[in-house]
Amino acid sequence: MVKNKLHIIGCSFSTHRFFDLEPGDYPNDPSNYARIVAKNLNLEPEGYAKEGQGNPFMLNCLKQYRDLFAVDDIVLVQLSHPERLFNTIPGFGDIKIVECFDPVPAQCETAGVDADEFKNFAYVYDKCFRDDMYTHDLYCDAIVAECLSLPCKSIILPIHNTNDYIRKYREFDKIAFCTSPWSYWPDFDTKYGVYNNEILADDSRFDHLNDEYHSKCGHQIIKDLKKQGLIKFFENV
Numbered sequence: 001m002v003k004n005k006l007h008i009i010g011c012s013f014s015t016h017r018f019f020d021l022e023p024g025d026y027p028n029d030p031s032n033y034a035r036i037v038a039k040n041l042n043l044e045p046e047g048y049a050k051e052g053q054g055n056p057f058m059l060n061c062l063k064q065y066r067d068l069f070a071v072d073d074i075v076l077v078q079l080s081h082p083e084r085l086f087n088t089i090p091g092f093g094d095i096k097i098v099e100c101f102d103p104v105p106a107q108c109e110t111a112g113v114d115a116d117e118f119k120n121f122a123y124v125y126d127k128c129f130r131d132d133m134y135t136h137d138l139y140c141d142a143i144v145a146e147c148l149s150l151p152c153k154s155i156i157l158p159i160h161n162t163n164d165y166i167r168k169y170r171e172f173d174k175i176a177f178c179t180s181p182w183s184y185w186p187d188f189d190t191k192y193g194v195y196n197n198e199i200l201a202d203d204s205r206f207d208h209l210n211d212e213y214h215s216k217c218g219h220q221i222i223k224d225l226k227k228q229g230l231i232k233f234f235e236n237v
Contacts, residue, residue: 023049075147075150075152176228
């Protein structure tokens with residue numbers, strides 16, 4: 001019997017262990033939080049996530065793959081950090097502000113912009129235009145609107161204002177807002193320590209969490225779904 005699918009859209013937290021692959025090419029990793037959710041909901045995981053991507057990537061994935069979402073499937077959208085800015089430089093994903101403060105030579109060469117120009121942009125943007133909360137909510141609102149237009153139900157994982165989104169859309173039975181893996185990152189850093197941007201843990205990996213924290217996140221999402229009253233639908237999938 002063919003299972004319905006959990007379509008997973010996100011950044012490296014949603015690829016887990018793997019990188020430098022295209023969405024759809026990532027092997028299934030049962031310890032990943034999203035795969036734990038899929039198993040608990042009796043859904044087949046289908047990955048569209050890619051490491052290093054920002055919220056413009058998530059929104060574009062929803063539009064690009066919407067014809068693949070069947071009515072009894074579920075779409076899970078893991079929002080990324082709003083510092084990751086959409087760009088049109090070939091060969092580069094969404095770029096963090098910190099990467100503009102200290103651009104790599106390939107970034108400068110490909111863009112045709114020298115390092116000082118990148119640094120000047122980063123300084124002006126950071127001082128005059130940057131508002132991560134506002135940017136996050138703009139993309140989250142757009143993602144919500146796109147999800148509400150899909151034939152299936154959706155799980156959205158905001159980084160900020162999750163409870164506000166739950167209250168705002170509590171009358172909608174097509175959508176749930178749940179705990180993000182980003183919320184576990186500070187606790188993981190504190191527990192295991194960081195040195196030269198490397199996590200000091202025996203089972204550290206590319207997405208900066210370990211199996212313990214992925215398990216916590218996956219099972220917390222199931223609890224969130226039950227609390228919001230959508231688990232009855234999922235149990236019948």
